[in-house]
Amino acid sequence: MTDAARRSEVGAGERRIHLIQGDYYVSDETDVMLTTLLGSCVAACLYDRMAGVGGMNHFLLPGAEAQDDARQAPRRGDDPYAVHLMELLVNGLLQRGARRDLLEAKLFGGARTMEGLADVGARNSSFAKRFLEHEGIRIVGASFGGDKGRRVQFWPVNGRARQVFLAASEAPRPQFVAPRRGQDQRAVEFF
Secondary structure, eight states, rough: OGGGGGGEEEETTTTEEOOOOOEEEEOOTEEEEEEEEESSOOEEEEETTTEEEEEEEOOOOOHHHHHSSSOOOTTTTTTHHHHHHHHHHHHHHHHTTTTGGEEEEEEEEEOOSEEEEEEEHHHHHHHHHHHHHTTTOEEEEEEEESOOOOOEEEEEETTEEEEEEEEESOOOOOOOOOOOOOOOTTTTOOO
């Protein structure tokens, strides 16, 4: 669980915990609702209804794994970022009493929010499905693709999930940092 995932709001008798890219959160508390905003990123919502525990992560694949053939199983060296977040989520659930054979997954995201760029959302979606299939975790629901962002809400104890499609102005967009004018692209500054 990261610091960003610990940010929460209290309202209507429940705590809302907001996840941003790179976060994961596991809970067995009945008053917790996890929420995130997705564009091309993917959120994996996993839960064990019998144990009353669940969790969510939010990832975007960088580099190598995003270029892989979608038919391949995830490999440990391909994408340490997404694999790591998925493993943290699964292990967090197991530590809270979930059983691997009872875990179920609901997946969201993977939109193509920027025309003209590679379809990173489809690659993210493919990775999530391959990872879960490889781990033997049953996918009971998925909502991928399209050109709109999503707001996802997930109640980890019972596995209930809700998504709302966002207007274009609300959707998260990839952010690119342009180098400052006149800055040498090969220069490295040490702090």
